[in-house]
Amino acid sequence: MIGSGRTARHARREQLLVLLSRMQRGVLLDVERDLLRAAVDTELADAEEAHAALERARETDARRKNQIALVRDMHRPRAERRESGCVQCGIVWPCPTRRALDRETGEQP
Incomplete structure (x- = not known):
């Protein structure tokens, strides 16, 4: 009964x-009661695992952002003369790093 993957979960x-349904109709056998408990426990464990994975993904996303x-803050224009270049790499503003970041995020330098 316990398994992983979409097919096992569906089963x-x-x-x-x-x-x-059998419990609702009042015809659940004792052995089926044990199966029901095991199935519910498995579903709860799967849900906890999914929530933990989602939280890890959110934490990873926040770290990456x-x-x-x-x-982005390191690659900014020099304050005194914007056209003079990037503070970090000295290349004419916007530098390749900042352009790549802006292209990925849709932000403007």
Whole structure:
């Protein structure tokens, strides 16, 4: 009953629906009660795993956005003469790094 992947999940949920239907009708056997508990426990574990994966993805996304912001801040025009170049690399503004970042994010230098 316990398995991974879309097919196994679908099979577990089909079994869960059958067991819930039998419980609702009052014809659930003791052995089926144990199967129902196991199916619910598996679904809860899958949900917890999915939530944890989503939280990790959000944390990774936030770290990457912070890293991009740091690089963006490093590659900025010189304040005294904008056309003189990038503070970080000295290349005429906007430098290739800043252009690449702006192209990816849709922002303007």
